[in-house]
Amino acid sequence: LTICTFHALGLKFLQIEHAAAGLKRGFSIFDSDDAAAQIKDLMHGAKPDAIEDAKNLISRAKNAGLSPEQAMAAARSNREKEAASLYERYQARLTTFNAVDFDDLIRLPVQILEANEEIVMGWRERIGYLLVDECQDTNDAQYRLLKMLAGPRGNFTCVGDDDQSIYAWRGANPENLQQMGRDYPALEIIKLEQNYRCSNRVLRAANALIAHNPHEHLKTLWSDQADGERIRVWECRDSEHEAEKVAAEISFLGTAKQVPWSDFCILFRGNFQSRPLEKALQLLRVPYHLTGGTAFLERQEVKDLLSWLRLIVNPDDDAAFLRAVQSPKREVGATSLARLAELASAKSVPMSRAAESMGALQHLPPRAANGLSAFTDILRDMREHSSSMPAGELVRLLADKSGLLNDLRNQSKDETGFQRRKRNLDELAEWFEGGPRGASASDLAAQLALLSRNDKDDGGNQVRMMTMHASKGLEFRYVFIVGCEDGVLPHEVSLEEGNLQEERRLLYVGITRAKEQLWMSHSKLTRKFGEHVRLKPSRFFDEIPAEELQRDGADPVADAERKKERASAGLAAIQALFD
Numbered sequence: 001l002t003i004c005t006f007h008a009l010g011l012k013f014l015q016i017e018h019a020a021a022g023l024k025r026g027f028s029i030f031d032s033d034d035a036a037a038q039i040k041d042l043m044h045g046a047k048p049d050a051i052e053d054a055k056n057l058i059s060r061a062k063n064a065g066l067s068p069e070q071a072m073a074a075a076r077s078n079r080e081k082e083a084a085s086l087y088e089r090y091q092a093r094l095t096t097f098n099a100v101d102f103d104d105l106i107r108l109p110v111q112i113l114e115a116n117e118e119i120v121m122g123w124r125e126r127i128g129y130l131l132v133d134e135c136q137d138t139n140d141a142q143y144r145l146l147k148m149l150a151g152p153r154g155n156f157t158c159v160g161d162d163d164q165s166i167y168a169w170r171g172a173n174p175e176n177l178q179q180m181g182r183d184y185p186a187l188e189i190i191k192l193e194q195n196y197r198c199s200n201r202v203l204r205a206a207n208a209l210i211a212h213n214p215h216e217h218l219k220t221l222w223s224d225q226a227d228g229e230r231i232r233v234w235e236c237r238d239s240e241h242e243a244e245k246v247a248a249e250i251s252f253l254g255t256a257k258q259v260p261w262s263d264f265c266i267l268f269r270g271n272f273q274s275r276p277l278e279k280a281l282q283l284l285r286v287p288y289h290l291t292g293g294t295a296f297l298e299r300q301e302v303k304d305l306l307s308w309l310r311l312i313v314n315p316d317d318d319a320a321f322l323r324a325v326q327s328p329k330r331e332v333g334a335t336s337l338a339r340l341a342e343l344a345s346a347k348s349v350p351m352s353r354a355a356e357s358m359g360a361l362q363h364l365p366p367r368a369a370n371g372l373s374a375f376t377d378i379l380r381d382m383r384e385h386s387s388s389m390p391a392g393e394l395v396r397l398l399a400d401k402s403g404l405l406n407d408l409r410n411q412s413k414d415e416t417g418f419q420r421r422k423r424n425l426d427e428l429a430e431w432f433e434g435g436p437r438g439a440s441a442s443d444l445a446a447q448l449a450l451l452s453r454n455d456k457d458d459g460g461n462q463v464r465m466m467t468m469h470a471s472k473g474l475e476f477r478y479v480f481i482v483g484c485e486d487g488v489l490p491h492e493v494s495l496e497e498g499n500l501q502e503e504r505r506l507l508y509v510g511i512t513r514a515k516e517q518l519w520m521s522h523s524k525l526t527r528k529f530g531e532h533v534r535l536k537p538s539r540f541f542d543e544i545p546a547e548e549l550q551r552d553g554a555d556p557v558a559d560a561e562r563k564k565e566r567a568s569a570g571l572a573a574i575q576a577l578f579d
Helices: 006-016 034-040 048-063 067-076 077-096 104-115 117-126 140-150 174-185 200-210 238-257 271-283 298-314 318-324 332-349 351-355 365-388 392-402 404-411 415-433 441-451 492-496 500-511 537-542 556-578
Strands: 028-030 099-101 129-134 156-157 232-234 264-268 286-292 463-467 476-481 513-521 525-528 533-536 549-551
Touching: 006 104, 006 140, 028 034, 034 077, 048 077, 048 104, 048 140, 048 264, 067 077, 077 099, 077 174, 099 104, 104 117, 104 140, 117 140, 129 140, 140 156, 140 174, 200 232, 200 500, 200 513, 200 537, 232 238, 238 264, 238 271, 238 476, 238 513, 264 271, 271 286, 271 415, 271 463, 298 318, 298 365, 298 392, 298 404, 298 415, 318 332, 332 365, 332 404, 351 365, 365 392, 392 404, 392 415, 404 415, 404 476, 476 500, 492 500, 500 537
Parallel strands: 028 099, 129 156, 232 513, 232 549, 264 463, 264 476, 286 463, 476 513
Antiparallel strands: 525 533
């Protein structure tokens, strides 16, 4: 029995049939970075966005099973024709290097099998029966590979759910499931409609939502479990208020009801939505893990700025010194820092104090000494400001004076990348501005140091945060779906491109992650370019039966009881801090 991915099967095929592919034995496989480097070289200094766009167009053509010549014939716009021309030159370069990229691991076997009867018969004899999982996620080239290997006898079993096809952006084609029925008229279709995960209420909501998509084989999920709680719908002022409500509810259930943190999951459309949630969870000491992204306090630029702040507050912090002095680089290398550490140890002073000593600097190379001198000047100036300046203002000034902002600009490929990373520093400043009134930078830095350890201290018992794409195949007792606004879910780009069906499938996947209880929330306002913009609730709310939803304010008695219970738990938690 062989168990492998499509790409692993394609690699095995090419290793055996390398001559038919025009390859020599021992060919290389270019990863995404290798491919981007070659395309960049062929495009002679084009902008990063243009390079990425061309790379994606070439990949899309390969995933459709098109050769360079076929891609040129299919091209309609000048953009597509330029990409097809680049594809031809890129492929010629791969041949020169005796290399393939990941997309070729499917495309080349398909083209060989479709053109060579002897080879295809040999492989059909080698593979007696095929089983394919997650068939709704196959692209056109993968489906053609399946057809060529199965042949007219159709010895295969495929498992797939067209309602969970959420990867069109990377070439997946849910129509392959329907095409399979046309290619194999004798195909037997078995519907697996019993669900062993969700409550019936969650399933009724999911069924009603997805029924708005066209279906060739409509299915209705059911469960022998109880109805369960109605889906809670929260209307919030903005994303910060939404995050506070989610964090407070999780904190209440986790502490007052003793629910393990790992039973909770927060889902969103994109990782950019995680930041206010991280802040709210941190303030309530709720441990979390961000899947597919870097936790806010672990982001490089945030840790760099915090190292400066720690050093201002605590000159004895050598770990902070070692990070801050190299953020940004100041021609102070590892050898010079090791020498400085020796000098500091000999005098029993921290490294930051040794760096301020002219006697110590005389033992270092001139460039390193000059770099350290400039660094300590900035540090001394910032330390003077720290005693009188509000903490948030100090963070903003520090980002500028330390050189971190300028370094971020130099590191970023484009203005968009710079603004995204700068936004992390802005949010750090906003966090300090939102701290307790009168709290010093020292107090807040100490609090952040404790918060940043939450993930490490709780092992696997953490609230999970992830995109709905990343949640596929997972399940949790309690699920919160945030950002349910038009323009976010469904995403505005999907609306412009007519991909509403895929957005609906994405929410369907999110809803069906919940085993017991589901919350869905939306905000009334957001900020764009410094101004408040009003948001509309997601149109998908109208596609879920009203009787399955429990909106805030719809049941004043239940709402009052719920608030009373949570308030009592909150007072008990505060009292426990002083016991």
